[in-house]
Amino acid sequence: MAEKIILETRGITKYFGGLRAVYNISLKLNEKNILAIIGPNGAGKTTTFNLISGVFPVSSGNIIFEGKDITKTNPAERCHLGIGRTFQIMQPFEDMSVLENITTGALFGRHKYSLKEAKQKSLEIAKRFGLFEYKDFVGSKLPLAYRKKLEIARAYATSPKVMLLDEVMEGLNPAEAREMIETIFSLRDEGISIIMIDHIMFTIKELADWVIVMNYGEKLTEGKYDDVVKSKEVIEAYLGKEETC
Amino acid sequence: MKKKILSYLGIFIVAIFPLIAYFMPGTKYFLQVSIDILMYTILALSWDMLVRTGQASFAIPGFYGLGAYVAAIFTKTLGFPIIFSIIIALLISSIVAWLLGYLTLRLKGMYFAIATLAFSLILMTLVIQLKDITHGSEGISTITMFAGNKYMIYYLIFITFVIVIGISEYIQRSKYWYSFTAIRTNEQVAKVMGINTVRQKVVMFVISAMIASLIGTYETFIAGFIEPHSVFNLSIGVMALAMVIFGGIYSTIGPIVGAVILKIIDEILSTTIGLGYMIVYGLIIVITILYLPKGVLGIWQKK
Amino acid sequence: MNTFIQVLVNGILQSGTYMITTLGLALAVGVVGILNLAHGEFLMVGAFLSIIFYTVFGIDPLISILIVSLLILLLGIGTYKISLKKVLDSAEVNQLLLTFGISIILQNIAVLYSGSKEVMVINPPYRDLSWNIEGIGISFSKTLVFIIALILVITLFYILNNTKVGKSMRAVEQNRYGAYIVGINADRIFKIAFGVSVGLAGLAGVMLSIILYATPFIGFNYTLKAFAIIMMAGMGNLRGILWSSLILGIIESALGTYVPGGTGWSEGIFFFIILIILLVKPEGIFKK
Ligand SMILES: Nc1ncnc2c1ncn2[C@@H]1O[C@H](COP(=O)(O)OP(=O)(O)OP(=O)(O)O)[C@@H](O)[C@H]1O
Ligand SMILES: [Mg+2]
Numbered sequence: 084m085a086e087k088i089i090l091e092t093r094g095i096t097k098y099f100g101g102l103r104a105v106y107n108i109s110l111k112l113n114e115k116n117i118l119a120i121i122g123p124n125g126a127g128k129t130t131t132f133n134l135i136s137g138v139f140p141v142s143s144g145n146i147i148f149e150g151k152d153i154t155k156t157n158p159a160e161r162c163h164l165g166i167g168r169t170f171q172i173m174q175p176f177e178d179m180s181v182l183e184n185i186t187t188g189a190l191f192g193r194h195k196y197s198l199k200e201a202k203q204k205s206l207e208i209a210k211r212f213g214l215f216e217y218k219d220f221v222g223s224k225l226p227l228a229y230r231k232k233l234e235i236a237r238a239y240a241t242s243p244k245v246m247l248l249d250e251v252m253e254g255l256n257p258a259e260a261r262e263m264i265e266t267i268f269s270l271r272d273e274g275i276s277i278i279m280i281d282h283i284m285f286t287i288k289e290l291a292d293w294v295i296v297m298n299y300g301e302k303l304t305e306g307k308y309d310d311v312v313k314s315k316e317v318i319e320a321y322l323g324k325e326e327t328c
Numbered sequence: 329m330k331k332k333i334l335s336y337l338g339i340f341i342v343a344i345f346p347l348i349a350y351f352m353p354g355t356k357y358f359l360q361v362s363i364d365i366l367m368y369t370i371l372a373l374s375w376d377m378l379v380r381t382g383q384a385s386f387a388i389p390g391f392y393g394l395g396a397y398v399a400a401i402f403t404k405t406l407g408f409p410i411i412f413s414i415i416i417a418l419l420i421s422s423i424v425a426w427l428l429g430y431l432t433l434r435l436k437g438m439y440f441a442i443a444t445l446a447f448s449l450i451l452m453t454l455v456i457q458l459k460d461i462t463h464g465s466e467g468i469s470t471i472t473m474f475a476g477n478k479y480m481i482y483y484l485i486f487i488t489f490v491i492v493i494g495i496s497e498y499i500q501r502s503k504y505w506y507s508f509t510a511i512r513t514n515e516q517v518a519k520v521m522g523i524n525t526v527r528q529k530v531v532m533f534v535i536s537a538m539i540a541s542l543i544g545t546y547e548t549f550i551a552g553f554i555e556p557h558s559v560f561n562l563s564i565g566v567m568a569l570a571m572v573i574f575g576g577i578y579s580t581i582g583p584i585v586g587a588v589i590l591k592i593i594d595e596i597l598s599t600t601i602g603l604g605y606m607i608v609y610g611l612i613i614v615i616t617i618l619y620l621p622k623g624v625l626g627i628w629q630k631k
Numbered sequence: 632m633n634t635f636i637q638v639l640v641n642g643i644l645q646s647g648t649y650m651i652t653t654l655g656l657a658l659a660v661g662v663v664g665i666l667n668l669a670h671g672e673f674l675m676v677g678a679f680l681s682i683i684f685y686t687v688f689g690i691d692p693l694i695s696i697l698i699v700s701l702l703i704l705l706l707g708i709g710t711y712k713i714s715l716k717k718v719l720d721s722a723e724v725n726q727l728l729l730t731f732g733i734s735i736i737l738q739n740i741a742v743l744y745s746g747s748k749e750v751m752v753i754n755p756p757y758r759d760l761s762w763n764i765e766g767i768g769i770s771f772s773k774t775l776v777f778i779i780a781l782i783l784v785i786t787l788f789y790i791l792n793n794t795k796v797g798k799s800m801r802a803v804e805q806n807r808y809g810a811y812i813v814g815i816n817a818d819r820i821f822k823i824a825f826g827v828s829v830g831l832a833g834l835a836g837v838m839l840s841i842i843l844y845a846t847p848f849i850g851f852n853y854t855l856k857a858f859a860i861i862m863m864a865g866m867g868n869l870r871g872i873l874w875s876s877l878i879l880g881i882i883e884s885a886l887g888t889y890v891p892g893g894t895g896w897s898e899g900i901f902f903f904i905i906l907i908i909l910l911v912k913p914e915g916i917f918k919k
Contacts, residue, residue: 136520162522170517177513178578179506187506191522198503241522384724431910437723438666442858443909446902449855453899457892562851566731573728604743610735617729618717 086113089276090166090245095134095144097127097300104130106300107144110278112245117267117277119287119308122297123320128280129171131297132247135278136168137161148245165193167243169234171250171280175222181233182209182218185240192241205240212236212266228259235266246270248279252286264289284312296320335581339490342366346482359478363550365591366485367543370492371564372571372583374539377496380505380578381529382512386441386565387428390448391421391537393560395544397455397462400554404470405461414545418538425537429530445562452560467555470548481550488546492539496580504528509578574616576623585625633766638888639881640767646880647777651838653857653872654783655831660858661867662791662800663824665715666726669734670857671850673829677703677836678751678845679741685753685840692755696837703833708826715825716818734850741847752844776838781873783831788869800824801867859905865915874917879904 090112097105105127112118120128133139135146137158145154148164156164167188175184185208189201196204209215212232217225222233231251238246248267252260264286271277281287287294287308294311296303298320304311311317342362349359371388378385395417402413432443455462462468474480499505510518511525519525548554567590575586593612597605620626652674659665677699684695710733718725745751760771791797803820839845860879864871879901886893886900908916 138516138520158516158519159522159524162520168520174514174517176510176517178509179513183506183509187510187518187523188521190503190506193522195522201503237521379724384727435909435913438727438858439862439909439913441727442862443906445855446859446906446909449902450899450906453896453902457895457899570728570731573724603746604739606735607739607743610732610739613732613735614714614729617725617732618714621721621725 086116088112089114089149090135090278091147092131092135093145093147095131095141095146097130097134097139098142103300105134108297108300108302109144110295110302110305112276112278113292114276115271115274116292117271117279117290119291119294120278120280120297121282121287121294122303126297127300128297129249130300132168132249132278132280135161136166136247159191162191162241162243163193163195165242165244166247167192167238167241167245168247169231169238169249169251171253173230173234175225175230175233175237177221177223179222180219181214181222181225182206184222184233184237185209185214188237188240189242192243194242201240208236208240212239213262227254228256231255231263232266239270243275245276245278248277250280250282252281252283260286339493342486342489346479350479356478359482361591361595363478363482363485364595365588366482366489367546368567368571368591369584369587370485370489370543371540371568372575372587373492373496373580374536375565375568376572376577376579376583377499378532378536379572380499380508380512381532382436382508382515383529383533384437384441384569385533385536386445386562387425387447387537388540388565388568389560389562390444390451391425391540392544392547392564393448393455393556394421394424394451395541396548396554396559397468397544397556398541399545399548400468400470401461403549404468410471410473410549414542417541417545421541422534422538425534426530429533429537430526433526433529445565448560448562448565452556455556455560462556465556467553469553472552473546473549476552481546485546488542493580493584495535500580508532570613572623574612574623576625579625582623582625586623589624634888637767638884640769641887642881642884643877644770644773644777644880645884646876647773647780648839648842649856649860649876649880650780650784650872651776651835652832652853653860653876654780654787654869655828655835656854656857657861657864657867657869657872658787658800658831659825659828660861661864661869663803663821665719665821665825665828666723666730667825667828668727668730668854669710669737669850670730670829670832671852671854672734672737673703673707673832673850674836674839674853675741675845675847675850676706676737677833678840678849679744679836680833681837681840682751682753682845685755692753692837692841696834699837700830700834703836704826704830706833707829708822710829711822711825716821719821734854738847738850745847750844750846753840755841758841770842772842776842779838783834784869784873791869796820796823856901859902862913863905863908863915864917868915868917871915871917 088111092108092110094107094109095105096107108131110118120131122128134141137156141154145152147153148166153161153164176187179187182205185205186201189196189204190198209218212235214229214232214236217229222230225233235248235251252263255263267277267279267290279290291308293305294308295305296311296317303316303320304314345362346359349356375385375388398417398420399413402408402416403410428447432440435443456465499508507518507523507528510521510523511528515525544559547559571586571590572583574590575584576582594609597608616623656667656670659667680699680702681692681695684690684699685692714729714733718729757771762769762771791801799820803817860872860875863875882900883897886897890896
């Protein structure tokens with residue numbers, strides 16, 4: 084493979100007390116690729132993101148970003164290196180407008196823009212993600228689709244090289260989902276490498292270069308979308324579960 | 329724009345106030361009251377600045393008392409000039425605050441409040457018990473500054489007031505407004521957005537502590553006498569906090585308005601009603617919380 | 632050896648005071664999540680009422696205790712209805728300030744009543760009664776406080792774990808909305824819990840009026856110590872309160888006996904222990 088690996092985890096594991104939430108997960112993200120993580124509820128997907136973004140320290144294993152071991156760094160440092168993420172449970176800053184939320188990302192992200200630059204940037208970003216008309220709204224008062232957009236816009240404002248998108252499709256209607264797919268492609272085309280968690284199969288089929296399936300904290304299998312969905316383990320893991328869209 | 333003119337006008341009035349007192353006989357009393365008001369305004373601001381990072385502290389009495397005692401001991405026992413004692417008090421307070429800030433960093437809400445309260449009470453016990461150094465609960469008497477000249481004292485505090493307003497407004501208008509608000513509303517997200525929450529919280533804790541400590545040193549040199557139960561008085565912290573809530577939290581003008589109104593009410597009631605007058609004060613707090621949750625300025629104040 | 636046993640006995644009895652003052656607050660803070668800074672003032676009002684009943688009507692505290700607790704329980708329910716109810720969903724600091732306001736009001740009502748800073752004491756016949764067993768002095772009234780405290784802790788523990796109302800209280804704390812879904816009337820549970828909580832404060836006040844004294848200003852210190860003990864025990868952990876009170880009581884009594892001028896340090900040591908626990912194990916040392 085000629086492609087360059089930008090982010091790699093080597094056997095990362097996370098215990099919450101006695102609960103093994105993530106076990107021995109190794110993954111490789113190629114530059115300008117989209118990697119999808121799928122798996123049933125509680126499989127440990129979000130926890131994997133929390134480990135990569137530094138929200139929780141790993142119990143064991145290593146995280147490599149651009150060839151450097153970042154396992155011991157804190158979340159702010161990882162952000163400065165270029166790892167941005169969205170949250171599954173959307174968490175706009177309560178006392179801030181949409182624009183101010185985005186400005187915060189620009190101020191403290193990888194480029195640490197000055198206040199003037201950051202305000203300028205945030206206007207551009209709000210426009211780009213279709214948030215301009217809502218720019219003075221309080222984040223929590225936004226309709227769902229716009230809150231998802233705000234999550235992405237705010238993470239994008241930190242100028243990430245890698246973005247971790249946690250279920251940004253969930254709850255969107257088909258038109259909104261379509262728009263979101265285009266947004267994710269546009270991020271990729273800009274040179275951002277992406278890991279996305281999702282349950283919705285057709286979006287993954289369209290977007291993902293590579294798919295990892297998790298269950299009970301472990302990696303079940305990985306591969307191209309078409310191969311993965313045919314694999315026996317995956318069908319078993321999803322059997323009896325609700326229709327995935 | 330209108331706001332700006334109003335603010336400058338406000339500061340101008342505070343600046344020339346002593347002249348009124350100077351030319352109108354029998355108003356010296358008001359000068360003393362306004363010194364008190366200004367001191368509380370500063371304490372309220374220092375509390376508000378810290379709470380913008382989400383940390384509701386009860387360490388004000390601790391640092392106020394620490395400043396007061398270090399200043400008193402250095403002038404009285406060691407014979408230092410006032411200005412050096414103040415500087416030393418600030419140094420010591422900043423070191424203590426830095427340590428305490430780091431230690432209590434992880435604590436939130438009520439836990440942080442109780443930890444900082446415990447700090448204040450521990451310091452008070454130390455001061456009462458270490459009689460050789462502090463003279464214990466008898467208190468310690470020392471010199472007054474400017475030979476007790478109230479005008480000079482007023483202007484010293486006025487200058488401090490302006491500086492603290494400057495710090496507060498700087499926070500409101502700079503990137504720190506964004507980081508503090510982010511930390512306060514969701515610390516975990518703030519971290520992921522690249523904010524060094526540890527450093528920002530500790531630095532703000534230290535600044536806030538130093539301001540409280542500075543006002544403590546002023547108290548020493550205004551009164552010329554301090555005793556542990558009055559300078560480590562928890563109600564100093566509680567008053568500052570009530571003023572902030574009453575005026576309007578997370579702003580510069582709110583704490584100022586709160587401090588001015590509550591302190592004046594306090595003064596009027598204590599002289600007219602006397603014993604038990606604080607009941608009105610309690611009612612004001614209850615009513616504010618129930619009906620004006622954003623303080624008296626909440627009605628037309630945005631940020 | 633005898634001194635040591637005496638220290639232990641005094642410490643254990645002292646822990647009764649801590650338990651009885653903390654118990655009610657633990658119900659409000661730890662079980663249903665209401666931060667009540669006026670807890671000590673409700674206690675103070677209890678002590679005042681007990682003293683008034685004794686001096687004015689000649690009713691012994693051990694008899695008036697039921698009336699007083701009930702009166703204060705009703706006062707608590709009233710307070711809940713007109714004020715607290717409205718801030719339950721807002722920021723923590725609002726609860727703290729509101730109840731702080733209430734504490735000032737209660738304190739100053741007491742000031743208006745008692746006029747000055749005069750200390751109020753009563754002397755029921757059993758106040759200074761004590762047993763002497765092999766040289767060890769055991770105060771009757773303190774033993775009484777201890778036993779009542781113990782009974783109350785056990786009763787409350789039982790109620791929370793075994794009755795419908797108790798289980799509802801814990802459900803409400805864990806998930807207000809969820810509790811609503813399963814048909815628990817959260818508002819009613821809060822009202823009951825808060826009423827009982829301050830009722831217990833009033834009861835503690837009556838008991839303390841037998842062994843200590845009362846001024847309008849005693850409340851705040853009790854509130855602080857109660858909060859501290861709850862944190863040491865770990866939120867919602869009643870058994871932890873028992874242990875925490877014992878440890879603090881015994882340390883305090885040992886300090887008073889073995890360290891010259893030790894009683895002066897007791898408050899500082901008390902809060903030092905609390906501070907260390909918060910820093911090292913913020914979830915409490917007796918976590919369930
Ligand atoms: N902070 C935490 N403390 C304790 N347990 C946790 C924590 N976060 C997650 N878990 C547990 O770890 C397991 C994995 O959770 P995770 O959120 O990673 O799943 P997920 O794959 O993202 O699920 P979903 O599809 O529902 O979002 C679950 O059993 C969850 O309860
Ligand atoms: Mg998840």
